[in-house]
Amino acid sequence: MGMWKKNKDIKVVIQYADVLKNETNKALLRNILSKEKLFKFTGGANYSSYEIYHDWRKSQVLYKKDFIDFVPHLEKFIKKHFNEICQCLKIEPFKIHDIDYQLTSHNDGELFKLHKDKSTPATEERMITFVYYFNSPVKKFSGGELLFPEGGDLLIKPVNNTIVFFNPTHTHEVLKVSCPSKKFKDGRFTINGWILKESILKNKPAKGKK
Numbered sequence: 395m396g397m398w399k400k401n402k403d404i405k406v407v408i409q410y411a412d413v414l415k416n417e418t419n420k421a422l423l424r425n426i427l428s429k430e431k432l433f434k435f436t437g438g439a440n441y442s443s444y445e446i447y448h449d450w451r452k453s454q455v456l457y458k459k460d461f462i463d464f465v466p467h468l469e470k471f472i473k474k475h476f477n478e479i480c481q482c483l484k485i486e487p488f489k490i491h492d493i494d495y496q497l498t499s500h501n502d503g504e505l506f507k508l509h510k511d512k513s514t515p516a517t518e519e520r521m522i523t524f525v526y527y528f529n530s531p532v533k534k535f536s537g538g539e540l541l542f543p544e545g546g547d548l549l550i551k552p553v554n555n556t557i558v559f560f561n562p563t564h565t566h567e568v569l570k571v572s573c574p575s576k577k578f579k580d581g582r583f584t585i586n587g588w589i590l591k592e593s594i595l596k597n598k599p600a601k602g603k604k
């Protein structure tokens with residue numbers, strides 16, 4: 395079955411609390427609430443049926459350029475803890491080629507069913523997945539936990555200003571969010587992404603090299 399059962403010393407996830415300064419965490423929420431109109435519904439480019447896709451994944455995303463001011467804060471945290479994260483997840487430390495970021499909103503009824511973040515040549519560079527959680531000061535939604543079925547149904551609760559790291563080859567899902575007000579500001583927000591290693595398939599130059 396899953397690799398956790400064969401290698402009990404491998405932790406499924408590593409989590410940290412109090413990731414950003416309180417004022418940065420609050421400023422992030424304020425900032426992205428002013429950008430609600432820039433969010434795009436996750437599309438079904440790989441699926442012929444839009445309805446089937448939306449039954450499997452439903453959320454809205456904002457791309458890096460629209461929250462760029464907050465990226466250095468997270469990047470500093472990720473790089474500071476990189477060795478510890480690799481050690482905990484039993485991932486051989488590697489030279490970081492780049493870090494991919496996107497910002498995701500899950501509101502009432504939204505979810506992302508079972509999937510892996512690394513399963514195709516296009517996602518081959520992804521070495522570590524991270525999910526940073528943030529929400530309104532008084533949490534107005536329930537659900538939205540991250541579930542790892544092969545990790546003994548491990549559930550990670552979305553707690554404001556925490557971050558979780560895991561191996562992108564592990565199957566996981568975002569359970570359905572319940573947000574009775576249906577207001578954008580009351581939803582489950584994450585900055586999520588991947589720490590990338592240089593692709594051995596694409597053979598493209600590393601950042602800063604010509």
Ligand SMILES: [Fe+2]
Nearest residue numbers: 509510511566
């Ligand atoms: Fe994922």
